[in-house]
Amino acid sequence: MADADRLIICEHCDAVYQPVELRAHEKASCVRCHAIIQRHNSLGIEQRLALSVTAAVLWAFANVYPIMSIRLQGLSNSATLWDSIVALSQGPITFIALVAAVAIIVAPAFQLALLLWVLGYAHGHRRAPGFALCMRSLETLRPWSMLEVCLLGALVAVIKLAGLLDVLPGIGLFALAALSLLIIRIAGRDVRDLWGHP
Ligand SMILES: [Zn+2]
Incomplete structure (x- = not known):
């Protein structure tokens, strides 16, 4: 079971994801609704x-x-x-x-x-x-x-x-x-x- 503290939820369709480590200029989008759910913060x-x-x-x-x-x-x-x-x-x-x-x-x-x-x-x-x-x-x-x-x-x-x-x-x-x-x-x-x- 994933650590519930660390999960992120897509604001637009409520799909739940494990956060990933992003490199510079990378962003992660929801596979279901394609909204951006995570961005690299420099x-x-x-x-x-x-x-x-x-x-x-x-x-x-x-x-x-x-x-x-x-x-x-x-x-x-x-x-x-x-x-x-x-x-x-x-x-x-x-x-x-x-x-x-x-x-x-x-x-x-x-x-x-x-x-x-x-x-x-x-x-x-x-x-x-x-x-x-x-x-x-x-x-x-x-x-x-x-x-x-x-x-x-x-x-x-x-x-x-x-x-x-x-x-x-x-x-x-x-x-x-x-x-x-x-x-x-x-x-x-x-x-x-x-x-x-x-
Ligand atoms: Zn979504």
Whole structure:
């Protein structure tokens, strides 16, 4: 009987497999539905921890520095992520401000805090206190974290407004772009392999 701890299940058709050792650029797919069930992860714990620290710094930059500044006839204005949430909350769609705050500020912050906690302990070859809860929370938070949607929106706004006003992308926008790529890399489904560690 295979060790039940180590079995993996295809998310799409519930077929159960023994995990295999994959080499670089290899992936395993389900024989029944052809969905990808395992990918080689080239990042070690130390690298993931370093990327998580980098992402936390980028998160701070994205929240402190303006996403963009606009200028028109000598008047200038700039907005941070938080300013955009506040602006939304004062309009007729206050509820959307709450959803946006969760999707672009709160969920990524929790993801990063949980990753730093879990990976910090994993780096010392120990399991973090509350490990199972942290891992389940990471799975729950993933669909709520929508930095890439926000990034796309900000880019569309910059390009559209550029025709009418002087628009300067801010440091926050560059930090947001780097952060959304990093989050996809470090908080994706790959975090699941931490269950088997150490
Ligand atoms: Zn399948």
